[in-house]
Amino acid sequence: MIFFNSADLMEEIEALVHRHPNKLSIETMESENKGYEAQVAVVTYCRDRKEDDKSMFRILLTFGQHGRELITSELALRILSILSEEEFLPKLDRKSMNSTLDKLVIKVVPMENLNGRKRVEAGDLCERRNGRGVDLNRNWSVDWGKKEKDYDPYEKNPGTAPFSEPESQIMRKLALSFEPHLWVNVHSGMQALFMPYDHRNTTPDGSSSVKMKKMVNDLNYRHFQGHCMTGSGGGSVGYLAHGTATDYIYDVAKVPMAFTFEIYGDESAPAKDCFRMFNPTNLTTFKAVLNDWSAAFFTLFKFGPQLLGLANSEESAKWVSIDDYLDGYLMSRRNRYGKEMEVFELGLQEIRSYFRLFMLSCIILMFMFCTRISKSKLQRPNAPVLPT
Template sequence: MRRFPRGRRTATAATVLTLALALATGTQATAAPDASAPAAATVRQYQVDGVATAEQRTALARTGTAIDEIGADSVVITADEADAERLTGLGYDLTALTAPTERGGPGAAAAPADYHTYAETLAAVDAAEAAHPDLVSSQVIGQSYEGRDIVAVKVSADVGVDEDEPEVLFTHNQHAREHLTVEMALYTLTELTSQYGTDPEVTALLDTREVWLIPTVNPDGKVHDQESGSFRSWRKNREPNSGSSAVGTDLNRNWAYEWGCCGGSSGSPGSDTYRGAGPESAPETGVVADFVRGRVVGGEQQITAHIDFHTYGELVLWPYGHTYADTAPGLTADDAAAFEALGTAMADSNGYTPQQSSDLYITDGSINDWLWADQGIFSFTFEMYPTSGAGGGFYPPGSVIDRETSRNREAVLTLLTYADCAYRAAGLEAEYCAA
């Protein structure tokens, strides 16, 4: 059973009933927050058959469709009826799916109250800072479109001192509906603080590293998806788009490296992979990018390694996403070898599948590509539990949170271990790592 801090709210009977009705029809409820607002289109997941290769998946993604899950010769997408009809008209073979928990998986239905709300997340950060003032320090690094604070949490011995140590960044919840990633941030914060001074490995790492956690990059989207009483399957941020009734930008297509270059995002505001009006046009992207740029001290980027947590698929991914090539401008054979070795080492600890991002399909304007190509940071994406919709899809039940966050403990520590020089993972320390 997930343990929540005092004040954790309990789902009401009405909430549970609303969710149950949504699951019974195989959809996520999309009711507007008030009766006067227009009803949102009902969305559900569809299986698209005959999509077996990275090239075929990329072709599907270029229609503006976000791919949720990949099988041997099919994919799963989320779409409303109009999108489903459009794709059928383009020749795709779609089958509407029942709710994830009705597909034979062991998971029970998740409820919004299974996960920390935005306010509860900030409260948990405040509590950690109060309990461990020598280890934890938080700061507001900017605001979302709707004015919510985006908070960065620093964890390190002598946290108040900006020491000349490798820094590691963990980002979470770029995509609104991926609430398990926020739980991952809180798990990491709790584990590092509770184990410092007790666990020799954690202690040594916090004595020689500075860790940054951004628990939610997309607070507006998180609130919208979670706090109406039923999940909405919302992905983007909540900024209106000029000249369109469609709301939101896909933050992980809005970064300022090869933005919109390669068919790996959509120029249509109504798409779940809408790249925005320009690079860093979404305020949330700009806030985090400015924070990263602000960690350049004396001309040197202090952040050396990064994980961006997502759901779902149980994958460890690395750059580049915008090209199928293993090497490309800014990514040498040695760089690629270090990414693969470190990514594989992390995957060996959590059981995920390691691969280059574009092995799935082409994406452009992603955080991984920008952090590496623009800032020289070894940047990975973790797609967390489950592997498929049978485990709950984007909404796995609260009963798995402890298990699935702690599952990444060793991977997080592995990244921290190699943060001084990632090339060591590939045996290239003589060439790249100072003595």
């Protein structure tokens, strides 16, 4: 068997953290709802433990949201092994990458859905839901509960309410407290590099969307020869998904770059052969998936900060756009006061518009004032010349 079981994989990760305390740390977050409990391990990579440095670029990666997608957690282990320098990528410029990694804080959730993973290991190889039958990628609040014509309650049960599941509660708390610049939710089932939205068949407007498109296109051609599907999840896979994590992270948590990566899929597998459909079954393919996607993630680590203009620039720490200021203010208020403050996001676009109109009005008035002064100077008569 080429895959670790869940207990052995987490043991490998804990041992890795123990061997590299100057780079890695681990914590376990817990939550409970109506007798159902969940634990989520979070590994933090940060050199010399500078996690509280606000100039650092923050990345949040989550793997294993669906129990049957075992290959995703294996990729988490590989990325952590490379970050700790126990494994290496071929053709990786280590000096350049070290310079990049010095400026990053990366939080990795290797196995978000541990309870669901245990059900898979017990023999239910098609199980994607958590320990009480809820699809964690339908349990978030953006467009929650909407059912398409092909709705399958076994596959897509959204739960009794948004964030009814402890795993989703933990991930929301982690995202809102960490405030990442970049998020990736890693799945399997196909090869794809998706950006928002999942609940619409369009991508967002604005400069952030342009940067995300540039990033996924670059990764696709640099590492996968253009074979990956790209675009919005809702516009590419043939169905809309409501209540997904990535849509919440982008729309509500206001993370500027939010992606869903699908790292493997066997379209020739029979519908009932879920293990083969979602996971490579031979060692050669297994290694190729981990190598190719590890390389893609390290490209993301390098160019993500550059695309957002937050790399190698002291000025970027000093000058903040009004949009970023407002996002940061509202995020900090929500972090402090909880879910009640999410109402502020509903008016964020209007607040931005008023600020822009105010600034534009000030510029126009300043221009008119300066023009008037210039004209008055030109029209002033020459002073008389006094006799000597």
